[in-house]
Amino acid sequence: MTVPGKEAYGEIPEGRMHSGDRQFLGDMGYRSIIDFLPCYVSVQDVNLCILFTNKSFEKDFGTGVGRICHEVYKGTIERCPSCPVQRSFEDKRVHFSEETTQLSNGERADLAVYSAPILDIFGEVKAVIELSGNITKLKESQRELAVLGQSVAILSHDIKNILEGLQGGAYVVDQGIKDGDMALAGKGWDIVKRNIGDITSVTRNILYSSKKRFLKRQNIHLGSLIDDVAALFSERAKTSATVLETKVNPSLLIARLDPSSIRRMLNNLLSNALEACRADKKRHFHKIMLRADFYDKKHVMIEVEDNGIGMTNATRKKIFEGFYSTKGDSGTGLGMLVVNSVVEAHGGRIELLTARGKGTTFRIILPLR
Amino acid sequence: MEKKGKIVMIDDNKDLLFTMSTFLNRNGFDTLTAEDGKAGLELVEKEQPDLVLLDIMMETLFSGFEVCKRLRTNPALKAIPIIGISGMGDELEVKFDEERDEEYFNPDAFFDKPVDREKLLEKIDELIRK
Numbered sequence: 001m002t003v004p005g006k007e008a009y010g011e012i013p014e015g016r017m018h019s020g021d022r023q024f025l026g027d028m029g030y031r032s033i034i035d036f037l038p039c040y041v042s043v044q045d046v047n048l049c050i051l052f053t054n055k056s057f058e059k060d061f062g063t064g065v066g067r068i069c070h071e072v073y074k075g076t077i078e079r080c081p082s083c084p085v086q087r088s089f090e091d092k093r094v095h096f097s098e099e100t101t102q103l104s105n106g107e108r109a110d111l112a113v114y115s116a117p118i119l120d121i122f123g124e125v126k127a128v129i130e131l132s133g134n135i136t137k138l139k140e141s142q143r144e145l146a147v148l149g150q151s152v153a154i155l156s157h158d159i160k161n162i163l164e165g166l167q168g169g170a171y172v173v174d175q176g177i178k179d180g181d182m183a184l185a186g187k188g189w190d191i192v193k194r195n196i197g198d199i200t201s202v203t204r205n206i207l208y209s210s211k212k213r214f215l216k217r218q219n220i221h222l223g224s225l226i227d228d229v230a231a232l233f234s235e236r237a238k239t240s241a242t243v244l245e246t247k248v249n250p251s252l253l254i255a256r257l258d259p260s261s262i263r264r265m266l267n268n269l270l271s272n273a274l275e276a277c278r279a280d281k282k283r284h285f286h287k288i289m290l291r292a293d294f295y296d297k298k299h300v301m302i303e304v305e306d307n308g309i310g311m312t313n314a315t316r317k318k319i320f321e322g323f324y325s326t327k328g329d330s331g332t333g334l335g336m337l338v339v340n341s342v343v344e345a346h347g348g349r350i351e352l353l354t355a356r357g358k359g360t361t362f363r364i365i366l367p368l369r
Numbered sequence: 370m371e372k373k374g375k376i377v378m379i380d381d382n383k384d385l386l387f388t389m390s391t392f393l394n395r396n397g398f399d400t401l402t403a404e405d406g407k408a409g410l411e412l413v414e415k416e417q418p419d420l421v422l423l424d425i426m427m428e429t430l431f432s433g434f435e436v437c438k439r440l441r442t443n444p445a446l447k448a449i450p451i452i453g454i455s456g457m458g459d460e461l462e463v464k465f466d467e468e469r470d471e472e473y474f475n476p477d478a479f480f481d482k483p484v485d486r487e488k489l490l491e492k493i494d495e496l497i498r499k
Contacts, residue, residue, distance in 0.1 A: 160456040161382075164482035168388025171486075175395060184391075191384045279381065281404050 040111070040132040043118065044069055044085050051127060060103045069130070073101045073111075084115035088128045092117045098135075110139040155334065158202055165195035190239040197236045201271050205334040208264055215258040215345050222255045222300060223248040226292055229266045237270075242277045242286040244270070249293040255300050256369045257346060265342040266290070268335035269304040269362050276308025276360055283307060295365050299348075302366070307359040316354055339364075373397040374419035374497045379409030379436060380454070381427045389422070389484075396490055406431025410439055413446060419497045423476060425455035437476055450496035451476040454484060 034041055035055035042064060043052040050072065053064040064072045070080055079086065084095035094116045101109050111132040117125040169191030176185025226248055234244045270288065277286035288306045295301035311319065319336050339362075343350050348366035376398050380386050383404065390400040401416055403409035406427055413421055421440065425433035433453060440446045453476035478492050 157456040160482040164456070164484060165384055165388075167483045167486075168385060168392070172388050172391050175391060187387070191388060194384070278383070281381075 042130045043127050045127055046089055062104045084113055085128045085130050088115040088117045089125050092125055109134050110136045162195045162199045194239050205338050208338050217256045217258055219254045220257055220259050222252055222292055229263055230290055233270045240278050244288045246290045261342045265339050268339050273304050273306035276306050280309040299365050300368055302364045305361040310356040310358050310360055311354040312356055372399050375399045376420045377413050377418040378402045378422045380424035406436040421451045423451055423453050425453045453479045456482040
C-alpha cells in the first residue's frame with residue numbers, strides 16, 4: 001500500500017455545509033482538516049509500520065512515517081499487549097484501548113486509542129487508522145477522585161473509632177457517677193478527653209489539607225513556639241501515662257518559618273508519637289522527647305523521639321503516602337500527609353529512624369530563612 | 370447476680386477493652402481481656418469462654434483474621450461463637466469472603482463501630498444460647 005497523497009483526500013462533497021464554509025474548507029482540503037484535529041492520527045500497515053501521520057502527531061512525537069508504532073509511542077521493541085490496531089487487522093472491527101506513552105518532550109501522557117480498519121474493494125484490511133486523544137488531564141482527575149474516595153473511607157474509619165471511644169468513655173463516666181465511684185468516672189473522663197483531642201486533630205488536619213496553602217513566613221522564636229506546643233500537648237500525654245520533655249538549644253533564636261504550619265506539623269508528630277506509645281504494651285514507662293537544635297549554620301532540626309512500638313518495614317515505607325494509616329484510631333493517615341506538606345513547603349526534609357519494639361525518631365530539617 | 374456467661378475480649382486498644390468490659394460486666398458477663406491475638410488465643414484455649422469478642426483490625430502479630438482462622442480450625446475451639454468488631458463496616462465482610470474464600474473463617478456476627486450496645490447484648494445472648 002502506498003502512503004495516501006493529497007489527491008487521496010479529494011474534495012469536500014457538496015450539500016453537507018453552508019456554501020461559504022464549503023468554499024473555505026474546500027480550499028483547505030481534507031489533509032489540512034486532519035492536520036488540525038486535536039488528536040493524533042496515524043495509518044499503519046500490518047507490521048504496525050506507520051504510513052501516515054497528522055501534524056498533531058508530528059508535533060508531539062516527531063517524525064513517525066516509516067517507523068514502528070510502539071517504537072514511536074513507547075520507545076519499545078515489544079508490541080503492546082492491548083494493541084487495538086492488531087485487533088482491527090484480525091477482525092476488521094473498531095477497537096479501543098487506553099495507553100500510556102511518552103511525548104518527545106519527555107512528558108508522560110495517557111491516551112485513549114481508537115483503531116478502525118481501512119478495507120480495499122475486496123473487503124480485505126489494507127491498513128488500520130489509529131486515532132488517539134490525549135486524556136492525561138482526565139486521568140489525573142480520575143486518580144484524584146480515587147484518592148479522595150479512599151481518603152473519605154479512611155477518615156470515616158478514623159471517626160468511627162473515635163465515636164466508639166467517646167461512647168465507651170461516656171458510658172464509664174455515667175456508671176461512675178451512678179455508683180458514686182469517682183475513680184471510675186475519672187477513668188472514663190480521661191478516655192473521653194483523649195478522643196476529643198483525637199477528633200480535634202482529625203478535623204484540623206481535614207481543614208489544613210482541604211485547600212492549597214501559601215506559607216506566611218515570620219521571624220519566630222522557635223524555642224517559645226516549641227514550649228507552647230509542648231505545654232498544650234503535655235496534658236494530652238498525661239492521660240496516656242506518657243511524659244513529654246523538651247530540649248531546645250538556647251542559642252537558637254529567630255527562624256523564618258510559618259508558625260501556624262509548624263504548630264500543625266508538631267501536633268501531628270506528637271500525636272503519632274503518643275499513639276505509638278499507647279500501642280506499645282511492653283513498656284510501662286513512655287517518654288516523648290521534643291528537641292530543637294542547629295543542624296548546620298543554615299538549617300534548624302526538630303526531632304520528635306518516642307520509645308513506643310516503632311514501625312514495621314512496611315509501615316516505614318508507606319508512612320508518607322497520602323492517607324496511609326496503620327489502624328487509624330486517631331487519624332494518623334492524614335497527619336503524616338500534613339507533616340510532609342508543611343516540610344516540603346518550607347523547603348525542608350524529613351529523616352526517619354525507627355525500629356519495631358524500640359521506638360521512632362522523626363527529624364525535620366528546615367532552612368532557617 | 371448470676372453470671373450470664375464468660376467472654377474473652379481481644380483488642381489492641383486498651384480503652385476499648387476497658388469500656389467494653391465495664392459495659393459487659395455491668396450487664397452480667399464475666400470478661401477476660403487480651404491485648405494481642407497471640408495472647409488472646411492462649412486465653413481462649415485456657416478459659417474456654419462462652420463467646421469471643423474480637424477486634425478485626427489489630428496491628429499485632431496475629432490479626433483478627435488470623436485469630437478467627439485459628440479458632441475455627443481448632444477442633445476444641447471451633448464451636449465457640451465469635452463476634453468481630455471493626456470500623457470498616459460492610460466493606461470488611463466482603464474482603465473477608467473474597468480473600469479467604471472459606472466461610473468458616475468468618476465470625477458469627479460483625480459489629481461496626483460505634484457499636485450499638487443494645488444490639489450487641491441481644492446478639493451475645495442469642496449466640497450463647499445456641
